[in-house]
Amino acid sequence: xxxxxxxxxGVYEAGVRFAAAYPGTPSTEIMxxxxxxxxxxxxxxxNEKVAVEVAVGAALGGARALAVMKHVGVNVAADPIxxxxxxxxEGALVIISADxxxxxxxxxxxxxxxxxxxxxxxxxxxxxxQEAKEYVKLAFAISExxxxxxxxxxxxxxxxxxxxxxxxxxxxxxxxxxLAHHAAKYVMVPINARIRRVEVEKRQKxxxxxxxxxxxxxxxxxxxxxxxxxAGMPYNYAKDIFPNYSYLKLGMVYPLPVKMIRHFxxxxxxxxxxxxxxxxxxxxxxxxxxxxxxxxxxxxxxxxDPGVIRSxxxxxxxxxxxxxxxxxxxxxxxxxxxxxxxxLFYALKKSKAYVHGDIGCYTLSYLKPLExxxxxxxxxxxxxxxxxMSKALMEKxxxxxxxxxGDSTFLHSGIAPxxxxxxxxxxxxxxxxxxxxxAMTGMQEHPGTGYTxxxxxxxxxxxxxxxSALGIENIRVIDPNNVKEARIAIKDELASSGPSVIIAQSPxxxxxxxxxxxxxxxxxxxxxxxxxxxxxxxxxxxxxxxKGVPKDGSKRKGIAVIDETLCNGCxxxxxxxxxxxxx
Amino acid sequence: MQEDRVRSILFAGVGGQxxxxxxxxxxxxxxxxxxDVKKSEVxxxxxxxxxxxxxxxxxxxxxxxxxxxxxxxTLVSFEKMEALRYLEYLSPNASIILNTEQxxxxxxxxxxxxxxxxxxxxxxxxxxxxxxxxxxxxxxxxGNLKTANVVLLGALSSMMExxxxxxxxxxxxxxPQKLVKLNLEAFQMGIPA
Numbered sequence: 001x002x003x004x005x006x007x008x009x010g011v012y013e014a015g016v017r018f019a020a021a022y023p024g025t026p027s028t029e030i031m032x033x034x035x036x037x038x039x040x041x042x043x044x045x046x047n048e049k050v051a052v053e054v055a056v057g058a059a060l061g062g063a064r065a066l067a068v069m070k071h072v073g074v075n076v077a078a079d080p081i082x083x084x085x086x087x088x089x090e091g092a093l094v095i096i097s098a099d100x101x102x103x104x105x106x107x108x109x110x111x112x113x114x115x116x117x118x119x120x121x122x123x124x125x126x127x128x129x130q131e132a133k134e135y136v137k138l139a140f141a142i143s144e145x146x147x148x149x150x151x152x153x154x155x156x157x158x159x160x161x162x163x164x165x166x167x168x169x170x171x172x173x174x175x176x177x178x179l180a181h182h183a184a185k186y187v188m189v190p191i192n193a194r195i196r197r198v199e200v201e202k203r204q205k206x207x208x209x210x211x212x213x214x215x216x217x218x219x220x221x222x223x224x225x226x227x228x229x230x231a232g233m234p235y236n237y238a239k240d241i242f243p244n245y246s247y248l249k250l251g252m253v254y255p256l257p258v259k260m261i262r263h264f265x266x267x268x269x270x271x272x273x274x275x276x277x278x279x280x281x282x283x284x285x286x287x288x289x290x291x292x293x294x295x296x297x298x299x300x301x302x303x304x305d306p307g308v309i310r311s312x313x314x315x316x317x318x319x320x321x322x323x324x325x326x327x328x329x330x331x332x333x334x335x336x337x338x339x340x341x342x343x344l345f346y347a348l349k350k351s352k353a354y355v356h357g358d359i360g361c362y363t364l365s366y367l368k369p370l371e372x373x374x375x376x377x378x379x380x381x382x383x384x385x386x387x388x389m390s391k392a393l394m395e396k397x398x399x400x401x402x403x404x405x406g407d408s409t410f411l412h413s414g415i416a417p418x419x420x421x422x423x424x425x426x427x428x429x430x431x432x433x434x435x436x437x438x439a440m441t442g443m444q445e446h447p448g449t450g451y452t453x454x455x456x457x458x459x460x461x462x463x464x465x466x467x468s469a470l471g472i473e474n475i476r477v478i479d480p481n482n483v484k485e486a487r488i489a490i491k492d493e494l495a496s497s498g499p500s501v502i503i504a505q506s507p508x509x510x511x512x513x514x515x516x517x518x519x520x521x522x523x524x525x526x527x528x529x530x531x532x533x534x535x536x537x538x539x540x541x542x543x544x545x546x547k548g549v550p551k552d553g554s555k556r557k558g559i560a561v562i563d564e565t566l567c568n569g570c571x572x573x574x575x576x577x578x579x580x581x582x583x
Numbered sequence: 584m585q586e587d588r589v590r591s592i593l594f595a596g597v598g599g600q601x602x603x604x605x606x607x608x609x610x611x612x613x614x615x616x617x618x619d620v621k622k623s624e625v626x627x628x629x630x631x632x633x634x635x636x637x638x639x640x641x642x643x644x645x646x647x648x649x650x651x652x653x654x655x656x657t658l659v660s661f662e663k664m665e666a667l668r669y670l671e672y673l674s675p676n677a678s679i680i681l682n683t684e685q686x687x688x689x690x691x692x693x694x695x696x697x698x699x700x701x702x703x704x705x706x707x708x709x710x711x712x713x714x715x716x717x718x719x720x721x722x723x724x725x726g727n728l729k730t731a732n733v734v735l736l737g738a739l740s741s742m743m744e745x746x747x748x749x750x751x752x753x754x755x756x757x758x759p760q761k762l763v764k765l766n767l768e769a770f771q772m773g774i775p776a
Binding site: 322 | 589597607610614624632634650653654670689690692696697705
């Protein structure tokens with residue numbers, strides 16, 4: 001089982017039947033798996049803040065509720081999280097933060113253990129799928145016992161690695177839902193919040209006592225010379241290399257078991273703190289006056305592996321090197337053959353505009369030769385940034401500033417900034433790349449798809465009506481697979497004054513429900529090809545350059561060839577070929 | 584269960600070649616054989632065309648799902664040049680199973696970079712056991728190009744001390760009924776390689 005599958009199982013075993021989330025790597029599979037269990041309610045919320053609020057509402061009604069998100073999703077949800085820490089809940093509330101050290105598919109590698117300390121919310125951190133299953137159950141128990149939200153933090157390596165998991169009995173869910181009015185506890189006006197603020201500190205004290213005997217903080221005294229304090233996946237890397245050292249493995253990373261750490265420190269001579277990303281444990285342990293070795297030898301950046309730990313501790317060991325001396329051509333991620341974003345970005349590049357990008361598959365257009373984006377910060381940022389740049393540059397930016405955003409990302413956090421563009425009369429152009437799904441994380445439903453996570457048909461957001469209700473008057477719907485149409489639309493809307501929106505509508509090529517039949521693959525007519533390389537500018541995986549194919553009476557040096565096994569026949573290359581050589 | 588030592592196998596190739604599926608099957612086999620097993624994948628953002636690797640580690644008790652560089656004893660490379668990308672992970676005594684299929688990276692497609700030549704000889708000069716397999720050809724003989732990953736599992740099985748009957752029983756459980764015969768055939772094709 002993967003860590004994510006194990007978490008879903010643990011939640012189900014615990015008798016929890018309510019969860020909300022927004023998809024994001026490496027967290028997505030938790031909800032997809034959970035939604036398959038019998039008798040559960042699971043929903044995709046439009047964003048992480050809404051997901052947490054939905055779970056808080058359920059928990060105030062006495063339910064045991066789960067909210068799931070990737071690390072940067074916690075930023076979006078931070079507002080309710082910090083205050084639900086004050087109120088507590090009636091039922092139980094667990095928030096899963098799936099962090100991504102090394103940024104395998106994220107824009108940053110923030111260490112969300114800091115959120116636990118910042119928001120005064122207890123946090124558990126499993127080291128493998130078996131622990132992930134057990135810890136999520138413990139998280140619910142702690143939430144109920146201490147009237148607090150509880151974080152469960154995983155990393156990509158815990159969420160996505162697989163190992164043997166022993167299953168337990170599924171608890172029968174007990175229905176404790178009820179409408180109980182406790183307004184002084186839940187209405188966070190200052191007079192009440194000041195009282196709850198004190199309650200938080202009382203809870204902190206109780207948790208501090210609890211954590212000292214929490215059985216998942218485990219001490220293994222072996223070699224008294226060296227002790228390692230660690231948590232989560234790095235425990236496994238260290239244990240793999242140094243099985244005989246002594247260990248203090250923390251299952252709960254907030255709050256820390258102060259007495260236990262002192263007890264451990266008294267039993268070993270030299271202490272290493274092994275943790276990825278921030279010196280989170282290290283700083284707190286140092287503050288206890290305990291001397292440790294940490295970030296002076298371990299990297300701050302990227303995820304570890306056993307080799308990182310060996311070379312840090314046995315300094316000068318160095319990492320194993322490859323005997324192959326040459327640099328190999330990379331295989332950067334690319335848009336799929338037939339992807340509707342390709343035509344749009346080809347057309348957009350011709351406009352020479354400054355393009356603010358967003359989070360989704362289309363971020364991949366950044367790479368050469370499409371070079372489709374010039375900025376990309378976080379979910380929903382493209383619209384506000386395009387507006388801000390256009391306002392600051394005024395005449396200099398006229399007709400030159402664009403924001404591009406996918407349909408799922410637009411509904412996540414693009415509506416408010418678009419409303420702002422109408423309100424403050426922006427001149428920028430926003431292009432919504434509507435492929436009818438959340439493609440990058442693997443085809444999740446959202447409020448614009450017409451289906452729920454549970455597979456039920458539902459209301460579908462009408463983008464056109466929504467955008468016009470925000471006050472945008474210039475709205476145009478185009479087919480991005482038609483390069484000519486896309487170019488004309490972009491040119492016209494850049495020239496028009498006031499805010500404009502182009503909705504580029506065409507389903508993701510991998511989206512099964514759209515039932516798109518691949519067309520026959522295209523071929524390059526070797527006699528007609530002039531070797532101009534225009535088709536190669538599309539960066540379509542099946543199109544390759546074949547050197548050394550001259551032609552009589554032409555300066556041609558080579559030709560384009562199409563790999564028929566990869567081509568899906570979308571015909572984009574035929575549109576950009578000026579010699580009618582692709583058919 | 585033979586010994587305490589943890590062994591590591593690395594699968595490497597290009598997205599879309601069935602690497603994850605093959606490593607899942609290997610894990611099932613090792614679990615059935617009574618080992619503790621962990622596996623971890625590294626793959627990029629795109630669904631197809633990017634580099635994919637899968638570490639499979641087994642033994643009496645496995646801690647890390649990732650192998651330490653310099654310690655992997657077996658590499659199964661689903662694509663020819665991809666074998667070169669992960670040599671830092673291999674022990675100098677590693678065995679390599681190499682699919683001879685070539686998939687050009689984008690920069691090779693555009694003519695900006697070249698595809699390395701003489702890969703097999705380079706590997707043979709540096710590692711004691713290199714087995715080149717034309718898995719696509721064998722998969723075609725078995726009846727479907729998509730079974731190339733199972734052909735490579737066949738080749739891997741002949742290097743491991745796990746009875747073939749165990750592999751076959753896991754393969755039977757891993758595919759829908761109508762595809763079982765095809766995949767058993769592909770597995771057999773790989774064995775003599």
